[in-house]
Amino acid sequence: xxxxxxxxxxxxxxxxxxxxxxxxxxxxxxxxxxxxxxxxxxxxxxxxxxxxxxxxxxxxxxxxxxxxxxxxxxxxxxxxxxxxxxxxxxxxxxxxxxxxxxxxxxxxxxxxxxxxxxxxxxxxxxxxxxxxxxxxxxxxxxxxxxxxxxxxxxxxxxxxxxxxxxxxxxxxxxxxxxxxxxxxxxxxxxxxxxxxxxxxxxxxxxxxxxxxxxxxxxxxxxxxxxxxxxxxxxxxxxxxxxxxxxxxxxxxxxxxxxxxxxxxxxxxxxxxxxxxxxxxxxxxxxxxxxxxxxxxxxxxxxxxxxxxxxxxxxxxxxxx
Numbered sequence: 001x002x003x004x005x006x007x008x009x010x011x012x013x014x015x016x017x018x019x020x021x022x023x024x025x026x027x028x029x030x031x032x033x034x035x036x037x038x039x040x041x042x043x044x045x046x047x048x049x050x051x052x053x054x055x056x057x058x059x060x061x062x063x064x065x066x067x068x069x070x071x072x073x074x075x076x077x078x079x080x081x082x083x084x085x086x087x088x089x090x091x092x093x094x095x096x097x098x099x100x101x102x103x104x105x106x107x108x109x110x111x112x113x114x115x116x117x118x119x120x121x122x123x124x125x126x127x128x129x130x131x132x133x134x135x136x137x138x139x140x141x142x143x144x145x146x147x148x149x150x151x152x153x154x155x156x157x158x159x160x161x162x163x164x165x166x167x168x169x170x171x172x173x174x175x176x177x178x179x180x181x182x183x184x185x186x187x188x189x190x191x192x193x194x195x196x197x198x199x200x201x202x203x204x205x206x207x208x209x210x211x212x213x214x215x216x217x218x219x220x221x222x223x224x225x226x227x228x229x230x231x232x233x234x235x236x237x238x239x240x241x242x243x244x245x246x247x248x249x250x251x252x253x254x255x256x257x258x259x260x261x262x263x264x265x266x267x268x269x270x271x272x273x274x275x276x277x278x279x280x281x282x283x284x285x286x287x288x289x290x291x292x293x294x295x296x297x298x299x300x301x302x303x304x305x306x307x308x309x310x311x312x313x314x315x316x317x318x319x320x
């Protein structure tokens with residue numbers, strides 16, 4: 001029953017956004033990509049807007065006159081006969097596929113004297129964007145020893161695949177896999193799907209909200225459990241200053257099988273660049289379980305200061 005409901009939910013979300021506004025945004029994005037990809041050898045730049053509009057309109061199911069209203073503001077449109085050259089259309093398509101962006105971060109804390117402790121944190125993130133799809137994968141590892149006794153040993157794998165419906169909406173699939181020695185948790189697998197919508201967009205701030213549902217399976221050393229869950233959350237980025245960026249993920253997972261039980265995942269990251277490839281990062285990860293295993297606290301908080309390195313160079317910003 002649950003998979004059928006999820007399928008109906010995703011189909012309804014997709015149909016709800018297949019409207020004129022979505023097509024207008026598709027045309028505008030295609031025109032921008034086409035103009036950015038063109039070289040001076042193809043056409044005079046003054047005529048690119050008309051050529052790109054002519055190529056983009058049929059793909060979006062719009063008349064050229066209707067598509068003209070979706071042209072980027074400030075673009076110069078001088079009439080030219082015919083369609084955009086195939087080289088421009090293919091170059092524009094390639095421009096919408098971005099290379100992999102891979103970033104790793106390592107944090108290390110050592111104390112000696114009245115107490116001896118070692119804490120090691122490691123994160124690795126990889127993301128890539130296509131014309132309509134976006135993929136993110138991340139690993140979070142924490143290991144700690146206190147007085148030469150292991151006090152923390154856990155890892156988390158996160159994955160999100162998104163399919164664009166418009167500039168303001170996507171559907172998504174999330175996967176979370178987790179292991180925690182101190183919680184006697186062999187593994188936790190959580191699979192959810194849902195709808196993601198942009199709520200606010202400003203020059204230096206962007207906020208998204210998401211809602212969905214799925215299945216959670218937990219395997220402990222002495223028992224296992226499978227249940228249906230809902231998903232409600234927000235993600236946002238805030239460029240506080242030129243050299244300080246803040247990113248946050250906050251997601252609630254209420255149980256649909258056990259009333260009143262829920263889990264929460266909260267991750268906040270402050271980043272400041274040191275050079276083109278190195279950043280200094282402060283990470284806060286808080287996980288809450290309203291019904292933990294006996295002897296385990298409900299709240300699990302990790303704060304780490306780490307050095308991050310970009311293994312791949314991000315694509316250059318488009319020319320204005």
